[in-house]
Amino acid sequence: MWRQRMVKVTGGLRGWPSLLALLLLGSIGAIGPTFAQDSTTEEESDPVADYFVGNLLFIFYHELGHGLIHKLDLPVLGREEDAADQLATLMLMDAGSDSVGGEPVLTAAIGWLDSWKKREGEAENSDYFDEHSLDYQRYANIVCLVYGSDPDNYGNLIEEWDLPADRAERCPGDYSSAILSWDSVMEGVWVTDENPAPAGNRSFTLDVQAAQSDETRAIAEYVVDQKVFDDLVAGMNESLILPSPIKVVAKDCGEENAYYDPETSQITMCYEWLATFMADAEKQAE
Template sequence: MERPVIVNACRLMRRLSRFLPALVVAASIGTAFAQSDAATEEESDPVTDYFVGNLLFVFYHELGHGLIHKLDLPVLGREEDAADQLATLMLMDAGTDSVGGEPVLTAALGWLDSWKKRDGEAEESDYWDEHSLDLQRYANIVCLVYGSDPDSYKNLVAEWDLPADRAERCPNDFYSAAASWNSVMDGVWVTEEQPAPADNRSFTLEVEPAQSEETREIAHYVAEQQVFEGLIESMNQNMILPAQIKVVARDCGEENAYYDPETSEITMCYEWLATFMADAEKQAE
């Protein structure tokens, strides 16, 4: 791989990794992911780790769809896979946690857990779905993480079921994904040459109250801990979009999250967040 691609990939990683620490500090939902020498193993909460890691992966995945729409980006392949790649890159180099070791690996565990819930069996409709199988999403995240630094992540080959022949291709997969996103994002980042306006509202937020007993607890948690407020603030400090994206947390009647190009909204459904929390508590048992 040529040196310029590696440099571009590393530059993208530095830019992307600014979001997560700001989210955690502003939201006050735990210090496990904060990039600080003061963070200790005792401070890490596995329930928070698992919940936040999976929530952020899903959010950044939907952000990928939003950026593809707002920036009118070409997608050579499946858009869902491209969005997964952005979510993985956004979570890399974001500190450590007490579940998977890093938020991005915690997100990988989330997809593996989802696959295991179905006893590892796919239905015919899964092969027609625009998303990769949950087990494939797990595998692709692990591959990108390994490919970003094979020496540091060599344990993934033995401990995370990464086949040796796939591992050989993972560095190219990582640099291809990072360089591709970097090439289309340069005009979006806030820089000294392109500062963000003081009133930048590229991203807005609406947190709706729960409409059912099943989601009332998670909706209260999201509102009380300001889970999304810090993230939106950080994104407005670091990104300028040609048109606004609104983030909405609400009841949906199903476990889901989605970006709607007609309304330019990212919807995070309380039902899926509740599932993340329930799975997080099981992980901590």
């Protein structure tokens, strides 16, 4: 049973597989407030790759959450988008450190904060009807779950990441509820010694398409050269067993987006959004 690999932390369970922690581009992680510690030499660090891959993985794991809800026919009491965000956060919590000693889950939080700041904190009426939480709320929910996983270790999030003290008191309960909920439905999904993957497990397949525009050609070539999705899909097949396959597709979409389609069992990662991640990463590193 996969939960035997988990360690009790702050009233919850922890130990979600890192699934590529240090494989993608040699690092994943964070750029932001002072949680990042310089644990490696400047030559070894790559904050642009850290930011890019940390945000890419959060979006992929979010869409994976939709895929699992579909494939496992899971009940969702609440908004499915919030449940998918919870899974993405939990998946990244144990993803190791990046090249500058930061944490990829907090990179994702910074990504949503950056997205909110681009809009100068203004929400339109349609945003309140959207199935997703506001970008700032997604940032806040990630920070809360991280803090709730270990308040002693992440106490700096209260002051440096604007986590209100009264909200912080409830974060350990939120973390425990989130991980216990996903734990209860992931039985038999994780690959363990007791639940080995079948030979040549193809729970995930891959289709990386060529870019169709000059605006996305560079990012498409980048993910191919670095084998980003090749390594990601290989890691998923080493870690998860699904009742039927999910196809991962990287392609031009004509918009900044990523989505799971239950009719085709397909996670689509759009080059347009990946290009935005890279541009934001370069700005963060300036």
